Amino acid sequence: MIESAVRPLIAMSRLAARPRGGRRRCDRRMRRANRRGQLTSTSPLAQNISPSHSSGWITSPPRSLGNFPWERGYGYGVPAVDRSFGWLSDWIGASSLLLMTWMARSRILGDELRRHRNSCGLTLAELGARTGRGKSTIARWETGEKPIDRDDLLKILGALGITGPTESALLSLVGDLSQKSWYDEADMPKRLRDLAALESKATKITELAIAVVPGLIQTSAYAAAVLRGMGGPEDRILHRVENRIARQTVLAGSVQYTALLDELVLQRPVGGAEVMRAQLDQLATLSQQGNVTLRVLPVGLTHPGLTGAFILLEFAHGLPIVHIEQQRTSALLDRKAETAAYQATTSTLRAMAMDAEASRALIHQYADRWRDRAHGEHF
Known part of the structure; x- marks a missing residue:
């Protein structure tokens, strides 16, 4: 249910960054979504993806955060997000923060770190040299096997040049990894x-x-x-x-x-x-x-x-x-x-x-x- 509601918005956000024909298609989809009640004047999508903005996301999430967990094969069926992702919880409804266990959080964070490392063209050993950590430790962080603390994450984010909304979102997420709940x-x-x-x-x-x-x-x-x-x-x-x-x-x-x-x-x-x-x-x-x-x-x-x-x-x-x-x-x-x-x-x-x-x-x-x-x- 949540997935079906959010997928059109994801598609529009990507089209918004495209010129000419993509922009026109995005505008048409936005109008259809608005008629269906999927957009409101206060939603980040309506505010930041409009015909007057040709650069895509303005204050909302950058595309560097990647696809949603269900598109990455985690199989949870709903967006695995929570209140820490302020822009996203406002976008899809904070109650859909839903159901992210400790392991899911750790895996999603690790996946993001691995993608950013690869986009920078760094090996595990090279990132380890920049952060003072062994490549095996970084590998375990990236697979979600080992939780990462805030200090180590700050070093990695600095080494990868991650700033802005992406940095804030990842730092907020890591804060929950040190506190497992009994149900995790x-x-x-x-x-x-x-x-x-x-x-x-x-x-x-x-x-x-x-x-x-x-x-x-x-x-x-x-x-x-x-x-x-x-x-x-x-x-x-x-x-x-x-x-x-x-x-x-x-x-x-x-x-x-x-x-x-x-x-x-x-x-x-x-x-x-x-x-x-x-x-x-x-x-x-x-x-x-x-x-x-x-x-x-x-x-x-x-x-x-x-x-x-x-x-x-x-x-x-x-x-x-x-x-x-x-x-x-x-x-x-x-x-x-x-x-x-x-x-x-x-x-x-x-x-x-x-x-x-x-x-x-x-x-x-x-x-x-x-x-x-x-x-x-x-x-």
């Missing part, structure tokens, strides 16, 4: 690693749950019961529980998290009475945490969320992203029309849900009922 090396499916990455970057997370307690607020026992219900080897289930609990560290930060819980979630006996008692006690405790809000949608209420659970992730810059999950698959939605619909649904659900205090009281009531049932009494 976790043994987990890419779709879950992507979700964890987005959760770590979000400023606000709103989650609708209609079947089970959301993963970010599950206990280990509850998570294990849910995953056992889906089947699979026990060791694999326990490993997935560990990953799920690791995701919850995001709630220790500043993100504002809201869970909209269908009341049936509090009634469904996942894992048995004692597991439910412990789970609801944890919900009651979490609801008192400053950045966590739990709201209950009363049973019997017909609401627009009955068609399926979802997670709405919002960011400090750019458009929101919606995560939807089924039994074996999941999807990330980032088109404005799609995310706007989920934002509207979220607003409706907030208006229909019980307030935070009433929800906490109801959670306590269900916790007491499950406690009684765990001691042999009727629910």
Whole structure:
């Protein structure tokens, strides 16, 4: 989705630097893109590639940065960029900074360094002589096998004569290589690693749950019961529980998290009475945490969320992203029309849900009922 939206802009940016016929073709494509709503008066493309500018990029990215990662064969399917690339995040929407793991960042940086070295006609040994580093070390930087620190990168950029926007972008990128997140090396499916990455970057997370307690607020026992219900080897289930609990560290930060819980979630006996008692006690405790809000949608209420659970992730810059999950698959939605619909649904659900205090009281009531049932009494 993101790729299809950005490819026409990439093509136009390249045509913009061409004279005569290329310029006319670029102008025609720009007019078509404008009619489709792909350009705005404030976008870098509209500002910097116009009939009055014949030199291509003015303040936006120079062509020396090369093609996007999906064109270089990384296979990620979306632009692997983040907020550090200010011009690019503004261009395509900062929420599409998306999903760049530590290894992806390291590989992309290394690829850029190798291209610039080759364009300068330098061998690994020659660049090493200029920077005081061995050629094997530089080779490992270029393959992404070894992260490069800021001081070494500055030496390389100086030796290669890289300045301006390219220098700023690469320096911003390298700042993230020294800080791996737990999900960068976790043994987990890419779709879950992507979700964890987005959760770590979000400023606000709103989650609708209609079947089970959301993963970010599950206990280990509850998570294990849910995953056992889906089947699979026990060791694999326990490993997935560990990953799920690791995701919850995001709630220790500043993100504002809201869970909209269908009341049936509090009634469904996942894992048995004692597991439910412990789970609801944890919900009651979490609801008192400053950045966590739990709201209950009363049973019997017909609401627009009955068609399926979802997670709405919002960011400090750019458009929101919606995560939807089924039994074996999941999807990330980032088109404005799609995310706007989920934002509207979220607003409706907030208006229909019980307030935070009433929800906490109801959670306590269900916790007491499950406690009684765990001691042999009727629910």
